[in-house]
Amino acid sequence: MALLVVFALLCLSCWASFYFILCIVNGSRSYEWNCRLVTLVHGILAVCITSYIGHVDGPWPFTHPEGPVMLAHHTMSILGILLTLWLGESGIEGCAVLFGSEITNPLLQTRWFLKQTGRYRTVLGNVVDISFVLLFVVMRIFVGGTMLYCELISPRPRFFIKCGGVAMYALSWVFMVDIVRFAIRKSKSWHKQQKNQQEKVTANGYELKND
Incomplete structure (x- = not known):
């Protein structure tokens, strides 16, 4: 690292x-x-x-390929960038989507590096995972949803730009389902690890008391 x-x-x-x-x-x-x-x-x-x-x-x-969902995400991102460049408008929406999409990327890459170096199952790994989930929910779901609402009620963006925004937000919810499943698995794993540590401490205390 x-x-x-x-x-x-x-x-x-x-x-x-x-x-x-x-x-x-x-x-x-x-x-x-x-x-x-x-x-x-x-x-x-x-x-x-x-x-x-x-x-x-x-x-x-x-x-x-990376899978249908990720492939769709990257394809729509590329098409959206090309469309805004070709039209010469809605650039701020494109920048906002890129910002919201990529803001969690450093944490995702950090998680990968921690796994490769054998440091994922540490406090740092837990902090990275929790930060990723919270940042994704806040930026992609709440902030992204607010921005999509502003885009839909505004008369300025073209109809197909609005359709692209809806599609990107729908993909965020597809990712959100996977993240919720990951959070549940992570929570169960963490509770199991804590339980095993507690049982180990209790057993060690019992052995010391008998000695």
Whole structure:
């Protein structure tokens, strides 16, 4: 985990250094010009790396999809972004949906890293899981529902934009069902673990008393 954090900070430092070097070497151009050069190089590099992963290293994305619900979520997200860019409107709704969709992603990835390093069944793992569930419910269900209501009653967004918002919110409820099931399993597992620890403490106390 620490190695990944160090690597991420190193990459950030390299991109920032690249930008500052461009500003010095290419000083006759504006800051935005040099920033977009960095973005261009970053985009080309990202395409090359992901292309290598998909076509050479594997797995092939068309034969190993993430599942129908997640695939629908990503498909609608991509179509929504393309639609707002093409229309040149409803950008704020698209940004809000992306914000609400991705705000729980860091916790989800942290959970995966904790599992890989054998630290998931710890206090930190419980904190990450609880934070994920609470943040999902607040942002995707309550805040998302409020935003959807404002979008539906507003005359400005187009009809198909509103339909897309309804579809994304419906998907959030599909995810919510899975999260509720996960929370129930997690709660039962936690209570079982606490019960086993309590029985172990009681047994140890009985043994000490007999000794």
